[in-house]
Amino acid sequence: MAPSFKPNPLSLSVPDPALDRWLRDSGYLDLLDSAATASTSSASASSTATVSPTAGSTPASSGLAVDVLSFARTLASLLALNPFARLSSADLAAPTPSWSPAFVGPPGVASYSWPPTPTQARLRVQENVRRYARNYAALAILVFACCLYRMPMALLGMLASLAVWEGVRYCRDYWGLTTSAPGIAQSLLHCAQIATAILLYVCNLHFVLVCAIGLSYAVMILHASLRKLTPSNLPDPVNYNRRAQPKQNY
Structure with missing residues (x-):
């Protein structure tokens, strides 16, 4: 049976992989983060709605097993990830972000959530490490000083x-x-x-170094994976196009 509507080659529809690649290259990683969270929430809600009430405890146990498997996959992805892969000297030379509004953020689900997929976890960790590199360095020094105080x-x-x-x-x-x-x-x-x-x-100074490095790394991974991506300081496209236009002499 022939389709009712033929695809329009002049339509403005963009494939999802191409759109994700453009958002990643343009710096709109917060949109990728929010889109992934929304799609995961809708998928979980639809799967919950399709569960039959007469099925007994089997769907609940299978749903729990799926959640545990997803949690294990995300945790394994975080443990195998190199968080400093995209870190550069420019990130370390940038000004330190503010601790309360930027680093900690507003309390609640608006700032923190568990990454539902390994891809989203890797995206959050690598981007947050780049954004808050100086904050994590300060926390590492503080942890090392606390370990020296305890020993x-x-x-x-x-x-x-x-x-x-x-x-x-x-x-x-x-x-x-x-x-x-x-x-x-x-x-x-x-x-x-x-x-x-x-x-x-x-x-036992080597023991202090191992403890400080381990605690600092755990705090960094935990915060970077749970902290949602916020909009970065991108140039205004309207003002950018306005500056790019040549001046006309009247």
């Missing part, structure tokens, strides 16, 4: 290692060992390395 011996070991390296630098500069006795200067350098390794091992 004073590690703090003393770090200060002692800094004192060792400062003493080696002072001796090399004071006696001019770099030019007069390079062998002794190299020996002092090796002694400082050995002393630093012993101090780090005795004072």
Whole structure:
């Protein structure tokens, strides 16, 4: 049977993959995030509406299994993701976003939600890491300081290692060992390395570093995956076209 309506080649309809690619390249990632959330919500609502009330507990258990499987897939995607893949030096040199309005955002579902698909989770993590790179760096420093506060011996070991390296630098500069006795200067350098390794091992500073890196990474992944994408500062297309037009002399 022939279709009732023939496709119009002059229509303005755009395929979904092409539209998603254009939104991603243009910087409108918040539209992709909101569209994915809306489509997932509508799909879950339609599947709930089609469940027969006489089916017993089988549809509920199958729906729970689907939700658990989707959660496991999203979590596995987050664990296997490299969040710094799209991070550049320009992102680190950009001004720090405000903590309350931009980083934390308004409380509630308007700012946070669990990503329903692995694709949306990867999109959120990579974009939020680029946007809030300086905020995450500040949080990492704060976590490291808190870990040092909880383990004073590690703090003393770090200060002692800094004192060792400062003493080696002072001796090399004071006696001019770099030019007069390079062998002794190299020996002092090796002694400082050995002393630093012993101090780090005795004072458990490596354990503090592992804890700080692990906690900072967990906080970053958790916030970046739950934080919804907000509109970025894009140039106004009307003003951009107006500036692009040549001036006319009357």
